[in-house]
Amino acid sequence: MAASAASPVSATVSITPARAAFERLRVQAPVLRREDAAARIVRLRRLAAWLTANRVAIQTALYADFRKPAAETDLTEIWSTQAEIKHVIAHLKQWMAPKRVGTPLSLFGTRSWVQYEPKGVCLIIAPWNYPFYLAVGPLVSALAAGNCCVLKPSELTPHVATLLRRLAAEVFDPAEVVVVEGDKTVATELLSFPFDHIFFTGSPEVGKIVMRAAAEHLSGVTLELGGKSPAVVDATANLRDTAEKLVWGKFLNAGQTCVAPDYVLVQEPVQEALVREMEAVIRRSYNPAGAGVDASESFARIVNRQHFNRLAGLLEEAQTAGASVAIGGEIDSSHCFIAPTVLTQVPPESRLMQEEIFGPLLPLVPFHTLAEAADFINSRPKPLAQYIFTRNAENQRYLLQNVSAGGAAVNETIVHLGHSELPFGGVGNSGVGKAHGHYGFLAFSNEKAVLKQRVGRTSIKLLYPPYTPKVQKM
Numbered sequence: 089m090a091a092s093a094a095s096p097v098s099a100t101v102s103i104t105p106a107r108a109a110f111e112r113l114r115v116q117a118p119v120l121r122r123e124d125a126a127a128r129i130v131r132l133r134r135l136a137a138w139l140t141a142n143r144v145a146i147q148t149a150l151y152a153d154f155r156k157p158a159a160e161t162d163l164t165e166i167w168s169t170q171a172e173i174k175h176v177i178a179h180l181k182q183w184m185a186p187k188r189v190g191t192p193l194s195l196f197g198t199r200s201w202v203q204y205e206p207k208g209v210c211l212i213i214a215p216w217n218y219p220f221y222l223a224v225g226p227l228v229s230a231l232a233a234g235n236c237c238v239l240k241p242s243e244l245t246p247h248v249a250t251l252l253r254r255l256a257a258e259v260f261d262p263a264e265v266v267v268v269e270g271d272k273t274v275a276t277e278l279l280s281f282p283f284d285h286i287f288f289t290g291s292p293e294v295g296k297i298v299m300r301a302a303a304e305h306l307s308g309v310t311l312e313l314g315g316k317s318p319a320v321v322d323a324t325a326n327l328r329d330t331a332e333k334l335v336w337g338k339f340l341n342a343g344q345t346c347v348a349p350d351y352v353l354v355q356e357p358v359q360e361a362l363v364r365e366m367e368a369v370i371r372r373s374y375n376p377a378g379a380g381v382d383a384s385e386s387f388a389r390i391v392n393r394q395h396f397n398r399l400a401g402l403l404e405e406a407q408t409a410g411a412s413v414a415i416g417g418e419i420d421s422s423h424c425f426i427a428p429t430v431l432t433q434v435p436p437e438s439r440l441m442q443e444e445i446f447g448p449l450l451p452l453v454p455f456h457t458l459a460e461a462a463d464f465i466n467s468r469p470k471p472l473a474q475y476i477f478t479r480n481a482e483n484q485r486y487l488l489q490n491v492s493a494g495g496a497a498v499n500e501t502i503v504h505l506g507h508s509e510l511p512f513g514g515v516g517n518s519g520v521g522k523a524h525g526h527y528g529f530l531a532f533s534n535e536k537a538v539l540k541q542r543v544g545r546t547s548i549k550l551l552y553p554p555y556t557p558k559v560q561k562m
């Protein structure tokens with residue numbers, strides 16, 4: 089029998105775990121927004137203690153996911169997160185305090201301030217390349233700002249994802265922080281909910297999907313994306329020092345770092361010498377006993393077969409197009425191994441020079457003038473980081489002024505992202521918004537502008553209608 093329009097319709101509404109988590113957090117968010125700095129700090133201290141107690145578990149999960157060396161896990165996953173927590177705890181009270189602002193003459197008699205309120209219920213979507221730090225780091229900022237959070241780790245690092253679920257269960261109230269595991273199907277479902285803020289770290293392609301979904305609810309977004317970050321080495325650079333820093337920044341995490349130097353623009357007369365210096369550093373760092381880099385416990389693997397095939401394809405295609413392998417080039421699909429590889433004579437139109445590499449392949453591109461180097465970079469989407477190796481202050485000034493990038497480091501790679509007083513994030517294709525420290529706190533806060541007027545007569549009332557000729561003359 090067909091139901092008439094007036095008869096009650098019984099329907100089974102299925103509540104998915106993601107939906108249930110979101111609804112639970114929505115109820116709790118008003119409670120968290122009333123908390124003071126001390127209460128938030130208690131939560132952050134619990135998190136810090138868990139990190140200390142679970143150091144080996146974190147190292148083990150990262151090793152299981154892509155053979156990340158324990159020392160790299162300490163530095164880039166655990167200590168980096170601890171440093172973020174410590175910095176937040178030291179400054180939170182001051183960041184949360186309302187900030188008085190001055191009063192313009194036209195508003196004489198009023199008082200104004202900026203008050204920081206949590207956005208509410210936030211979503212963090214994390215990538216696989218630093219799967220612990222890039223999940224928990226934003227969570228620290230979100231909690232510091234007083235939010236409830238759903239955290240979706242990457243499905244490509246399942247051991248870390250499971251560990252994050254355990255972390256949430258052991259450290260937080262399930263009405264405050266929930267880890268929802270899953271792939272893009274789960275992410276898509278989460279993105280259909282009206283979150284107050286979405287903090288996404290991942291590729292520019294998926295960043296656009298996230299931004300489109302956020303537009304549906306006008307959710308705030310922070311998009312930490314990627315791209316091809318260039319290093320420029322001029323003829324005045326100290327080549328030994330440059331080689332050490334480039335090799336470390338590029339081959340850390342097997343090149344799977346958002347701010348890794350993607351390619352090197354090197355002033356033509358010093359290219360050969362730079363290659364020789366890099367070769368020596370690679371040998372010292374990853375093959376000291378001569379047994380091959382694949383025997384080294386200091387070098388990670390490519391995260392999975394799909395990314396391995398992608399990188400092997402980029403390498404093969406570039407070689408077919410005329411690129412030459414100056415260092416490395418060994419690959420072994422049985423354990424997703426690609427040796428630290430430096431290439432020269434790479435055609436600019438090859439995919440290696442068009443796509444973000446995100447692996448241990450480093451093309452060197454010679455240039456003659458700084459203007460040529462700047463044009464090369466500026467003809468591509470804006471990068472997340474820009475590296476400048478020079479001893480010439482004028483060259484440094486020129487490149488900082490003429491190249492747009494999310495951040496920059498001079499005579500260094502990568503470590504600018506570990507500076508707690510600096511904003512971290514991209515520009516254009518490499519991201520929207522900034523993270524870390526105070527900038528992370530602000531990303532998850534609404535800076536509420538408050539003006540307090542005296543009760544009674546004020547100069548503003550002179551402007552009220554009716555608009556007599558006298559008012560119109562003012």
Ligand code: NAD
Nearest residue numbers: 214215216241242271272275290291294312313314315346
């Ligand atoms: P990705 O964009 O493929 O995935 C990131 C997250 O998005 C994962 O949790 C994934 O499950 C989810 N996702 C994938 N497809 C989705 C879809 N269609 N809809 C919704 N969610 C989806 O990125 P990745 O491969 O994990 O990470 C590599 C990229 O991240 C690189 O481009 C790198 O430069 C960038 N990255 C940026 C930063 C930064 O801080 N700016 C840091 C690390 C990585």
